[in-house]
Amino acid sequence: DGGITQSPKYLFRKEGQNVTLSCEQNLNHDAMYWYRQDPGQGLRLIYYSQIVNDFQKGDIAEGYSVSREKKESFPLTVTSAQKNPTAFYLCASSIDHNGNQPQHFGDGTRLSIL
């Protein structure tokens, strides 16, 4: 079945450590997105990519980095510069970056500090 796979489901980070969250899609979508969700709040956009080898900062990009070397993959690295990384991270994709296309979401990765 087509869909978006995020891994791992749970992740723990030590002080000063970088961690990478995986997002893979087999929907043949051009656009991919990373969101952060804090308890009881909506989603905030971290980074998005409209096409392979291109990505743009969202509203809260500081302390995060991404790459888009393949159409189906959009990994997110939470760096040690992100001082409050504990959150639920959601990856999404859409057919393209033009509007009026619903976004499809993975099941998320919950990141906690050790």
Added chain:
Amino acid sequence: KQEVTQIPAALSVPEGENLVLNCSFTDSAIYNLQWFRQDPGKGLTSLLLIQSSQREQTSGRLNASLDKSSGRSTLYIAASQPGDSATYLCAVDGWEAAGNKLTFGGGTRVLVKP
């Protein structure tokens, strides 16, 4: 900057009652408005997408209306069932060169009691 608000934050109704969920946004220059459902610990499922030129969209027991001039959208769920218990989020796609960038509300957590 676009701000999206959902009131109430939580709602509890007996089974069979109709649900009315509200979403308001501050900037009426939107490309579309989307409603999502989120189950605990899961990603988002797209429910309805209303383009800026449309006044409403319907899918089964769900109906969403859009009044751009007043910055409001309402999601109606008819004859609620316990399986409708979830958090419902609305999001607006602002009119920007890079489309499909969503701004989310904080969500309404719904409990339908049998």
